[in-house]
Amino acid sequence: MGAAAALAVVGTVSTAGAATPGPGSARVLGKSxxxxxxxxxGKATASSRVIHCEMVFIGANHGAPHHSGHxxxxxxxxxxxxCTKPVRMIRAKIGLFSNHGSKIKAYGSVGRAAAKGNAALVCRTGYYQGESAAQITAPPGYTPHTANMGAKTSKVHLTRC
Incomplete structure (x- = not known):
């Protein structure tokens, strides 16, 4: 099962900002x-009122899956x-996918400007890739009312487990 299919449970996932690269591509998709x-x-819609949100994988190598330090x-x-201002809700899932299995975890927040997620698997030599999908609900008076975003990491091969 593909990563996007598994993460689609948060809603209709838009991966426009995180399109899958072609085979052999080294492009990292760790941000949306x-x-x-x-x-x-009118004048009340100054650019300072726009709410910008971004999804970023955290850590070295554009947040690619890595051996846990903890x-x-x-x-x-x-x-x-x-997000640059608090939003009504962030509802999301993060997945860690491997040729040995997968782990999907929910994360989110209500009335805040940020949310963090983490997924982990027991280390076995193999390929790993992270993917996240989020549905963000804006505060009243903003459009769109809700929006979906998604991002994924590069696929990495880990050894030395």
Whole structure:
């Protein structure tokens, strides 16, 4: 089962900002962005009122899956969704996918400007990739009311478990 299919449980996942690269591509897809705009038009809609949100995988190598520094014998991937102002809700999932299995964990926040997620697997030599999908609900008076974003890491081969 593909990563996007597994993570689609948060809603209709838009991966436009995180399109899958072609075979052999070294492109890293560890970041995705979106914006919410004030619903009213005129002088009150200054650009300072726009809410910008981004999803970024945390850590070295653009947040690619890595040996955990906190839990020996595991591989993990971490992600952060950050908005420039508090939003009504961030509802998301993060997945760590491997040729040996997968782990999907929910994360989110209500009334805050950020949320963090983490997924981990027992380390076994093999290929790993992280992916996250989030549905963000804007505060009243912003459009769109909700938006979806997604991002993924590069696929990495880990050894020395």
């Amino acid at each position: 962005e979106l914006a919410f705009y004030p619903s009213t038009h 839990v020996p014998g595991t591989v993990n991937v971490r992600v952060r969704v950050t």
